[in-house]
Structures are given as structure tokens and as C-alpha cells.
Amino acid sequence: MKEMTIKDLTEILKEKNVKPSLQRLKILEFLFKANNHPTVDEIYSALIKDIPTLSKTTVYNTLNVLIESELVKVVNIENTESRYDAIPEEHGHFKCRQCGKIYDFHFDMNLIDSQVPPGFIVSEKDVFFKGICRECLNNNI
């Protein structure tokens, strides 16, 4: 995702009626910059350098606030711990069983709309693939 200034981030939060505290700005900034779907622990470990008083509870609280305002989505492709994603565009997720990396890939959710059972209203769609990524396949040769 493109570079975001603190001013940009402040504006994004204000639009959602979320007060732009330092913690919220830094967590949102980190998620926009991240491309690896970080866990709570990874977010906390990265930001504790900037904000030495940061608490892990704040990371949890903030993520829930960001999720409620639809700026962040949870990625539950694995059952061990939740991962977080601030990419607004719909996309699919691929988890490599060897290196563990979670890839984004372009996915047109309209393709699967026709499969929604009749009479049901769908507000969220997730597509998860698992297997071996290209990089691991190349390394295994």
C-alpha cells in the first residue's frame, strides 16, 4: 500500500468517528505498511520500540475498534492465532504449508455469487487456499 502520512491516517480515523490517538495511528500505519498479515504479537513487538508504554491489551482493543469501523479485517486462515489485514480490496488468501507465509491473490468474488444458497444474505466472503507456494517449490528442486 502507498505511503501514508500521519495526517492521512488521522483523516481516515476521523471519518470513521474514531479518535486518532498515537496508539491507533501507529497500529493502523503498521497494518497499511505490512503485507504479511501480522499477528497481535507481531504488531506489539514492532511498535513497542516506538511506544515503550504500549500494552498488548491496547493492541487488542485497537484492533477491535478498527474492525468495527471496517478499516481492518481478521484473517482466520489458521486456528492458532488471528491475523489482521488492512487491504480494503476484496482478495483471496493462500497459506503455504511449508514456509507458513500467507499470500494475497486477486480474486473476483462476483464469480462465486451465483453459488450463494437462495434466500440467504451474504455480508462477508472468504476464500482460503492452502498448499505449497512457488518460492518453496523452486527451492525444493
Next chain:
Amino acid sequence: MKEMTIKDLTEILKEKNVKPSLQRLKILEFLFKANNHPTVDEIYSALIKDIPTLSKTTVYNTLNVLIESELVKVVNIENTESRYDAIPEEHGHFKCRQCGKIYDFHFDMNLIDSQVPPGFIVSEKDVFFKGICRECLNNNI
């Protein structure tokens, strides 16, 4: 799923080189009969009546054995606890945000094969929808 005799179940386990103990037979039978993707707790609570000595650890152990032999799949549509599914056919899952029920629906996974990123090998595909089910929509009128 159609009725399964203990003899049928024994045969299924033997084919996978899994010894057909009472606990394994009963857990597999329960999963074949269930259509609601039960949790470990639900499996345990249901079977403790039949097998008073049953331990929750055995439920976990057995499920892992059944998963390794590909008789059972984990459904991680929610991050709170894992659910288990013994339906062998590929299908999608819909979770109702109101009543919490998890529905199966027919889904042709071939539809989405073209979206797999090139060079990646996919061994598992999951499609999760969330929203409001037909029953809840009717009740809300």
C-alpha cells in the same frame, strides 16, 4: 449422511490403517450422523452417555487421527473453537451471524481453480460465507 453400521465404520477405519477402537468408532459415527459441524465439547458431551469413561483428550487425539487419515476435516470458520466435518464431498460453508448455525452448501471448487496464482500448488480450498440465513430472515419479518 446415510446410516452406517459399526461394521461399515470398522471397515472404513481399517482401510486407513486405523485400529477400530470403541472410541474411534463412536466418534466417527457421531460425525457422520451430525450435520451441524460439532465442536470437541459437543462431541464429548454427546458421547459421554455411551462411554462414561471417555476423556476429552481422547476426543482431541481421535480427531487428529481421523484428520491425518483424511476422514475428517477441520472447519475454522470462526476463531473461537474448531469444528469438525466428515462429509467427504467438497462444499462451502455459511455461518449465520444471528443464530450461529453453520450451513453446508453445494459449491463447485473447479469454478475458482483459474484464480489460483500461477506456480502455486493448492491442496486445500475453503470457501466461507457469513451473513443471515433464510430462517432468521423469515423470523425477523
Next chain:
DNA sequence: TACTATTTTGTAATGATTATAAGTTTATTA
């Protein structure tokens, strides 16, 4: 029967997440 391998069980440990209450900062009012 005696021995061995496998399975089951109870208990303790782990680890992610939530609950709670106190401390700190920010906003509002007088």
C-alpha cells in the same frame, strides 16, 4: 502366562484472548 505395543485417561501446562479495575490523557464546564 509373560511381554510388548497401542490406546485411553487424568492432570498439568501453554497460549491466545477477554475481563476488570486502576491510572492517564483529553475534552468540557464553570
Next chain:
DNA sequence: TAATAAACTTATAATCATTACAAAATAGTA
């Protein structure tokens, strides 16, 4: 500006699903 209230952050404890571990029970074999 000082006092007060509201919102936010923090530390700590509690919860709960899952795993680790070792002993007990069972099944298989010679």
C-alpha cells in the same frame, strides 16, 4: 484556568481451547 467528566491506555488476573506428559488400561503376540 481549575475542576470535573469522559475516553483511552495500561497492568494484572481470569478464561478457555488445545497440547504435553505420564500413568493406567487394553489389545496383540509368543
